[in-house]
Amino acid sequence: MKLSDIIEDWIKNVLKEEQYIDLQRNELANQFNCVPSQINYVIDTRFNNSNGYYVESRRGGGGYIRITKIDYSKGEYIMNLVNSIKDNITNNETQIILNSLYKNDFATETEIKLIKVATNDKVLRLNNEIKDNVRACILKNMLINLL
Amino acid sequence: MKLSDIIEDWIKNVLKEEQYIDLQRNELANQFNCVPSQINYVIDTRFNNSNGYYVESRRGGGGYIRITKIDYSKGEYIMNLVNSIKDNITNNETQIILNSLYKNDFATETEIKLIKVATNDKVLRLNNEIKDNVRACILKNMLINLL
């Protein structure tokens, strides 16, 4: 079994019990006898947003990497939605999705407003091809974090 | 937990009850077993204006440092914030702003998560120059919608 998989399992094992875990990158690298950047590799490939994790970190003295598990239990609806969204989505399609989300009570009015703004055509000042792509990415990630 | 955070918490705890606090720098440094300038560091990084505090001090005999909590309304706080954000902003600066927004109770946890995700470096797959610019735009617009 590859080291990255072993580290992945170790972290997931902790996350079975806890909602989040705070890592010391160097300490962990030491524990698994690898270079520190391998920890980043594992995090980037196994604990990214679309895998259902949320990662924050700080540098400097007392720095840490926090991996938070996103709790899916609440929303099959939302997960279906996220999975149905392709790599690109237009402003219009987004509006429709968000309206139904609100009607179905999966988000508060402020939350919907926030998502609408972040995916809005006027706010996303980019050329068209890339815009629908960035929008899809933002939208999916935001939806996941609604859970 | 790092010392600076501990000192921060201690001060904030006093400020829960009081509108302001008068510190003796050397005495406090002594209490926390650190050099006096660390007190300045904590004040500079945690109790500055954009965090909603106002600091006055006097040197010489009978000197003191007074930290006063500013009671911003949500609207004032957010508008200040929005106006202080330039055309470009990094992921890191954004995190700091959002954390203090949450600490000041001007946004719910989900709202903060949504904004963090929408402005996140990994989600915004764009080249660096344009990324900080798009992020600033998204951030400002989302903040306004928090009102």
Next chain:
DNA sequence: ATATTTTTGACCTTATTTGACCTTTGAATA
């Protein structure tokens, strides 16, 4: 044989801690 994934390491950025040296101020002294 080639493409993809993993491992490794050199170099970078950021946050905190520490200490040497500087400035201001009020009180005591000349």
Next chain:
DNA sequence: TATTCAAAGGTCAAATAAGGTCAAAAATAT
């Protein structure tokens, strides 16, 4: 009154303690 001195607080840069990035090398998979 002018001078001096001790008691504050201020500044800044070095040392230390994290974590981040990126690309080359190695290993695996197709």
